[in-house]
Amino acid sequence: MCLNLPQMQSRLLLISPGQSYRLAPYLKAAERLGVSLTIVSDSRYSLTREVADGIQGDFTEPSALLDAIIAQAQTTPFSGVVASDDSTVELAARIATRLGLPTNSIASATLSHRKDLARRQLQAAGLPVPEHWQLDLAREIAPQLQGLPYPVVLKPVSLSASRGVIRANDPDEAAQACRTIARIIAPLSNPIERQTLLIECYLPGQEVALEGLLQQGVFTPLALFDKPDPLTGPYFEETYYITPSRLPDAIQQRIRQTVADACRIYGLHQGPVHAELRIDGNQVWILEIASRTIGGECSRSLDAVLARPLEEYVLAAAMGNPLPVERRSGASGVLMIPIPRAGVLRRINGVQEIRTLPHITDIRISMESGQVVETLPEASSYLGFIYSTADTPQAAEQALRNAHRALDITIDPLLNS
Incomplete structure (x- = not known):
């Protein structure tokens, strides 16, 4: 149930892990826009107290955190909520829903964070996704790896930045990949994310990343990045991001339309979008649609091609006052x-x-x-x-x-x- 709050002021909630490298760009953007930020962090040792108001709490037990936010909202109303990282998009949606602020649904936020659920949703809607399977680490591993059309790619269902993503060319390599990924995801708090892997057919082709904004369901592309280094495995380390893309115009348009369609299928209609795709000939494959910006340090590459820093567009849109996108x-x-x-x-x-x-x-x-x-x-x-x-x-x-x-x-x- 939404709360009836006093008239909104220019104060935003930023939900962010205490040590996120996306914090600094958002703090600078808020200062330039004259917007006050309250940062909701999961760390008692967050540096944000030195530069902005803050609320600390346990992200895995959000009830007490929600109570603290609602209590503050009664005296200091918020006009929007922004999630800085994948790990906070669901919590941000819950908080905004409780405060009656514009937000993506909790279900759509979950899809943008969970690769396994997203694959199922996109496939049901007829969008191109690689053939895929789930692997349960709690069950015997070897039988789950038999009969797969190798090479395949194994990955956690919730991590980003290529962490834990491994190509395997046969069952032995896949078994070793399972052991490696299991160690990486062992600290995760969510039991499903801790014991579930996604297995996909390996896709050849070039990778790209598309940055954009959603406002009332309308997708506005901001920049399309080429990743010129081949990403063939066994690991998929991202290095170069170059914009504008050098792909043919028809392919670029297909990329933009595919991402807009995927956002609609997820149910996303508000906030930043960071999409990762593979292009093989004329085929566009979705790898990931995340409802957050590109990494904070990488976003600085957009300063040369956009009239304003990326985070200013995000914060202004969260307040319901989107800025016109001007390109250089x-x-x-x-x-x-x-x-x-x-x-x-x-x-x-x-x-x-x-x-x-x-x-x-x-x-x-x-x-x-x-x-x-x-x-x-x-x-x-x-x-x-x-x-x-x-x-x-x-x-x-x-x-x-x-x-x-x-x-x-x-x-x-x-x-x-």
Whole structure:
């Protein structure tokens, strides 16, 4: 049941894990728009208290958290709710529904977070999805891997950023992948997400990512990114994102329409959309539709092609005052600096040189010397990000490749204990 609240003011709720790297872009966007943010975090050690009002609570036990939010809303009304990460989209939908604010339904938010449920929904509606199966880690594994049309891709049903996504060419590789993914998802709180894997036929082709916004069910594309490096496995580490896309116009239109159709099938009608797709010839396959933005650091690559930062569009739309989308000419790109090997990061040389290279606008290193780093499929973060702008996508991509070659990364092996 919705609550009757006083007249809305320009204050938004941002639901975010305490250490999310998407926090900073949203805080900056709110400051530029003159919007007050209250951040709902799951961590007592969140840094957000230093820069914004905050409410801390247990995301896995939302009842007490909801009570605290509703109590604050009686004296400080909210005009919208935004989820920063996949892990918070369902909670954000529950909070907004309880407050009577515009939101996606809880069911549609769940679909955007759970790959297994989304596959079933899209297939029932007739949209192209890879042939797929569910695997139950609580049952004997080997029989569930027999008879599959290898190669296949195994993945968790709820993680993102290619974490735990593994290609297997035969049952033995698939069994090893199951053991690896089981270790990765063991800490998850949801028992279904902790014991369920999705298995899909491996799809050849090029991957792309589409960023967009939904407002009252209308999908507005913001940017289509090419991923020029082949993603063939066994792991699927994302590196280069380049926009605008160099795909034929007809394929780009099909991508946009497919994502809009998928959002409608999910029941999504409000907020940001980040879609991942594979293109094989003229066939467009949906890999993922998430109801959140591209990662906070990656979103900075859009600054060169949009008149405003991405997060400003999201916050304004959440308040019911969407900003007109204005685009700039030219191209931009971002390199998510891959971790070449697991171990202890000692140094990254070449950063100052890279800042002087043509078309490079910035480089940001996310990890510190002495930090233990992991590679995929376990890794959940990157060494950092390099950004470029140029007149053409080809030049933006080449600038990033030149910058990557200029990096000298030293990682020492971990000592066995």
